[in-house]
Amino acid sequence: MKVIEGGITAPKGFMASGxxxxxxxxxxxxxxxxxxxxxxxxxxxxxxxxKAAPVKWDMDIVYNQPSAQAIVCNSGIANACTxxxxxxxxxxxxxxxxxxxxxxxxSVLVASTGVIGKQLPMDKLRNGIELLVPExxxxxxAGSYAAEAIMTTDTQAKEIAVTFLLDEVPVTIGxxxxxxxxxxxxxxxxxxxxxxxxxxxxxxxQELLSENVDDTYNMISVDGDTSTNDTVLLMANGLAxxxxxxxxxxxxxxxxxxxxLVNIWLCRRIxxxxxxxxALFEVKILGAKTKKEAACxxxxxxxxxxxxxxxxxxxxxxxxxxxxxGYSGVIFDPEKVDLYFESTxxxxxxxxxxxxxxxxxEMATRILSQPEVTAIADIKMGDMEATAWGCDLTYEYVRINxxxxx
Numbered sequence: 001m002k003v004i005e006g007g008i009t010a011p012k013g014f015m016a017s018g019x020x021x022x023x024x025x026x027x028x029x030x031x032x033x034x035x036x037x038x039x040x041x042x043x044x045x046x047x048x049x050x051k052a053a054p055v056k057w058d059m060d061i062v063y064n065q066p067s068a069q070a071i072v073c074n075s076g077i078a079n080a081c082t083x084x085x086x087x088x089x090x091x092x093x094x095x096x097x098x099x100x101x102x103x104x105x106x107s108v109l110v111a112s113t114g115v116i117g118k119q120l121p122m123d124k125l126r127n128g129i130e131l132l133v134p135e136x137x138x139x140x141x142a143g144s145y146a147a148e149a150i151m152t153t154d155t156q157a158k159e160i161a162v163t164f165l166l167d168e169v170p171v172t173i174g175x176x177x178x179x180x181x182x183x184x185x186x187x188x189x190x191x192x193x194x195x196x197x198x199x200x201x202x203x204x205x206q207e208l209l210s211e212n213v214d215d216t217y218n219m220i221s222v223d224g225d226t227s228t229n230d231t232v233l234l235m236a237n238g239l240a241x242x243x244x245x246x247x248x249x250x251x252x253x254x255x256x257x258x259x260x261l262v263n264i265w266l267c268r269r270i271x272x273x274x275x276x277x278x279a280l281f282e283v284k285i286l287g288a289k290t291k292k293e294a295a296c297x298x299x300x301x302x303x304x305x306x307x308x309x310x311x312x313x314x315x316x317x318x319x320x321x322x323x324x325x326g327y328s329g330v331i332f333d334p335e336k337v338d339l340y341f342e343s344t345x346x347x348x349x350x351x352x353x354x355x356x357x358x359x360x361x362e363m364a365t366r367i368l369s370q371p372e373v374t375a376i377a378d379i380k381m382g383d384m385e386a387t388a389w390g391c392d393l394t395y396e397y398v399r400i401n402x403x404x405x406x
Contacts, residue, residue: 043233306324
């Protein structure tokens with residue numbers, strides 16, 4: 001398995017474009033992903049009861065249609081809490097794009113991100129589609145333009161591609177995502193679009209994605225708010241030419257490993273780019289009885305505001321971590337816990353068997369001052385583990401969200 005240059009256009013047969021349609025101020029705000037041949041599609045969506053119109057549209061396509069061929073996304077307006085009008089605008093967008101691409105309306109997926117409650121400016125959406133279609137390209141730059149166009153408060157575009165072998169045939173997975181705020185486990189204000197040229201059945205593709213989301217996107221938290229628009233879409237066009245993956249086995253596992261690499265990379269970029277963040281905060285729980293308990297403990301720590309502010313202050317306030325673990329609902333013995341802080345500046349044991357070690361505060365501060373910081377807690381109850389990703393909580397987060405609409 002090898003990470004290669006590019007993103008969603010790296011797999012065979014995929015094209016993309018990203019343009020400025022006037023929805024936002026002087027920034028690219030519409031993206032298009034298109035496969036030259038029909039794809040099987042899989043998706044996972046927000047667990048928020050309040051679901052945006054594009055989420056409802058995509059759930060219907062993914063679960064009830066045999067194939068998909070295009071994804072169109074706008075940023076700036078979420079098309080959430082917009083009633084039947086918003087759903088009608090999804091249909092209008094799809095019809096207009098399908099006509100431009102000469103494909104079936106039931107093969108078009110839509111996505112939106114931005115302010116909740118506003119209706120889409122359909123004149124700008126139609127204009128954006130007219131700009132997007134002629135710009136479609138399989139170049140790496142086109143994929144980057146699309147990754148840029150889906151950003152909201154993100155400070156950087158997020159894209160990756162990996163290649164690996166199935167039956168000695170090179171296969172590629174590409175991905176891009178956006179996410180910075182309203183990020184919480186069980187998906188987030190996060191859009192992730194994945195493409196692959198692997199040949200795989202629709203059933204296996206959905207099973208792979210659903211299995212991996214629990215270990216990746218559902219382990220991120222920036223601010224504890226679960227969005228109305230969370231969507232992960234994965235399209236596979238089969239153009240690599242490998243033998244069809246139609247059941248679990250060696251090739252299924254190889255694909256899952258590659259997908260996991262892509263999604264973890266994207267998740268880390270989302271967490272590290274949290275609104276106002278100065279540090280990616282990674283939490284690893286070791287020695288749990290079950291994976292579920294390990295995940296629960298890790299999530300409890302990354303969602304603790306007191307812990308997040310300590311990370312911002314480069315303060316080794318380990319009591320906040322142990323406290324967050326204690327109210328997670330998982331039963332463990334706090335007098336058996338070992339806790340470490342780790343970064344590029346080194347690794348330091350902070351507590352052993354629940355009691356503080358004679359650690360150097362100066363060294364701890366140096367470790368916690370790096371842009372990526374990891375807390376490792378071994379609870380010594382079993383052999384299961386889990387990792388979650390978050391970020392520090394800063395003054396800038398409040399400023400960004402205090403005037404987001406204006």
